[in-house]
Amino acid sequence: MTTVQRGAIAATIVGLSSMLAACGGGAAGSPTAQGAGSDSGQLRTLVVGVSPSTAALSVGVAQQQGMFKKHGLNVQLKTVQSGAEAIPQLLKGDLDVSLGDTVGTFNAASNGVALRAFAVATVAPSDPAKDFSAIMAKPGITTAADLSGRTIAVNQAGGSAELFAKAAIDKAGGDSSKVKVVELAFPQMVQAVQADRVDAAVLVEPFVAAGQAAGLTTVLRPQAAGIPGLASNLFVASAQEVAAKKSELTDFVAALNDASGFLTSNKTGAYAAAAAWTKQPLAKVEKTRLPTYPQDAGDLEPIKGIGPLMVKYGLLKQDPDLSQILAPVGS
Template identity: 45%
Template sequence: MRRWWGVPLIVVALTGAGCSSTGPAQVSTTSDGLVHIKVGVSPSTASIAVYLGREKYFADQGVAVDLSVIQSGADAVPRLLNGSLDIALGDAVGTLQSAANNVPLRVVGTVTVSPDDPAKDYSGIVTADASIKDVAGLSGRTVAVNQLNGGAQLTAKSAIDARGGDSSKVKFVELPFPQMAAAVEAKRVDAAMVVEPFLSAGTKEGLTTVIAPQAYSVAGFPSTIFISAAKYADANGDAIGKFMTAVSAAGKAANADPAKSRTVAATFTDLPAATLQGIKLPIYAENAADTAGMTKMLALANKYGVLTKQPDMNALLGGTK
């Protein structure tokens, strides 16, 4: 099962090869005059901009959203394909892998982007070994990631190489995020690639951060994206455009007011208030309709051999990139 590495508290498996889109393609406009869109969101901080959008930004665009919590791509993708969801959150690498397996998806927008400031990176490669002072110290060591050949491993490899290390000499093993800190402390692994809230929790327990991997490898790349069934996306460009305009405004507001973002997150996540106050939040896309970063993610995935087959990027991005 593939997991959203850049987003806490949710697992994602965008594996739906062989599925076909049979659900209704047309958007629903009801007697209230609003365009209604069924959106799948995660119970994580990645969804803050969508929840914030319900306060006024969707209404400003004449849009009403019906939110459903999705726990995995195994849940989201079939629902997109049968029309019970119109748009859902997904992860960039998992979507590339699904598209390569001919799942009829479209990337219709960007939810969060990787930070360019190490101080704002909500991920980290952490260790309890004082001898590992930088990425060079990871050579010959074992590093835990939440999914082999997934987004976390891709980012970790790129960051290690970008800072003068050699990722080919690092052994990656798979562990769930909640188990990583204990594994590092017990020296079952030498280091781990963690995300919030596990990053803050681990550092409070004495783990040290070797590198902020997103900031040094994929700064500005899409980390969480909006996906849709090809059938829906191709028939509802205007509705998707309105939705992305609203999410862009909400994302800008979320970035500008972290306190407000944490208040919104408290309404739909299971994170305790104290934890929410201490973690680093994602960077929300302020131009949600811009999906061009997916081509950069594809290039990085190919550099590190993550894909066994190539996706049709023209189809995945709706023939616009």
Template identity: 35%
Template sequence: MMTPLRRHVRTRSIAATAGVLLALTATACGGTQAAPAASENGLTTVRLGNVQLSDYAAVLLGVDQGIFERNGLNIELVDITPADLVGGLLSGQVDMNPNTGPGTVMAAGKGIPLAVVGGVSTFEAGPDGRTGSTLLVEAGSPIRTAADLEGKTVGVNLLASASEYGVRGVVDQAGGDGSDVSVIEVPFSAMGESLTANRIDAALVGDPYASLLLKTGQFEAPMGDPIEQVFGPAPRVVVTGTRDYVETNPEVVDKFQTALDESVEYADSHPDDMRAAMVEHFGTPADTVGDTGYPALESRVDAAGLDDIATILRENGALDSSADISGLTR
């Protein structure tokens, strides 16, 4: 059971996000029926978005291993920017796209007709005990617990995201007031210097940056990953399609879910291959890929996990209280 969080409204960032989602909603309302997926050489072609998320390498590894082909699917990878995770689906650029759990819930809450095809990961720690991000402070800092963050300045790479909500949420869970934390946007590459220059008191840093900073001995990780502590087993990365595509192509979607199950199972038991896929598909430097943690892999998504995300977003003013996300799961 989740600990209730205080409501934290981030007006400027959320308004900007809402504007994008409202524009996408207008596009969706004018959309047409999805065409049946094309078949080629006995395989059904699925145009799948490719975006750089460390855990998404599990899906790409499955493509490399021929798992999708053995399940009757020809995967055509299409490079997608993070800004097009929803728009690429609505425009017909791709048939399926990865997205974050919170991003998917926010889009659905704005009335965009998405459906979750399957999962990739949760916010929990992966096979080596890491999630891919951790909260860092300077060595010797008096900040040792979440409660110590109240009244402090914390750097995250993106505002109005799981990173910001994780930081505020752990302070609330510790009995403090998360709204009394100043959360500012800092690129991962600048977080170490921002800490040593005292521009921020703590930083929520993603790998490989976090692992490399810890190796210098100048920084400590006294409290793990706030995102994991707040979002827990909720879905972190999912694969989505438009509701129209999913309903029009149920056999394709079922084959994709089966291939996703097998891909995640393979990646979970072959971490070296998982990291090799990061090098091949994302250009992660081979000499730092070992420093890149990733969260627990999970190919199935249930409505309860999405509801947990919706609750956190509502507490932070990022989702309207009347938003209906019931259509996300099949």
């Protein structure tokens, strides 16, 4: 393995670690080793790495409601709390599938790491009212232009949150080149803004709700403002697994689509499922916004705009070869 590939894997590990931590809590023991068990019969097995986050809620619903079994799959869920666990296991074949970060996946695949995106987990909404992320600031900062010369906290420097935030700031009339970015963990951000250690922060639920309770101002909804319609989280597999298990991955996508249909048509059921999946009280979950789940997870078109955006903001040197990143399996 080359030095470049090691660096790309490390970048992906950081990105996936950040993404897994971003979207919800969950008590210990959530998805670990859940599967169809001994009654699986002729079901084909997929080992899927997820965290108990709302970004992976379609997987949770498909498992809870038997949608994977309907499509002939015995999906065994393995808790993955960090990319340090997920990426090596994907490359070794210990995991068949994992939730993935857009920026990390593009960086790794563009540098020769055999990682492929075959499905979309969540997409950025065009309606700010449906965006579960927010740039939140101290009083007095109310517009994108107000962020010039300010310090903004993100969970990972050079990661998806920074990319989406910069795109949103520029589209809203600000100048992202005049914004200083620092790295902080999500749980520290609200307090850091209150203590004037930073001027603003890029938050996701449930931390957005915490920021609102603390009196912070919502300046922008960065996914809706910056990347409407583009993928914000992915499902990834190694290139070897995509080739060996295309049929299983196709059925995995079909089950995700069933779950997405449930989540988008049944708000009450969606929040109940989210509470069960994240092991959070329903009353707390109902105060947050859920991500937007695609109608067709196998449609990879929402991923394609990420590469040019990364080039624009200096996260890639040139437009990526999408054949080395995307692996359509159908649905």
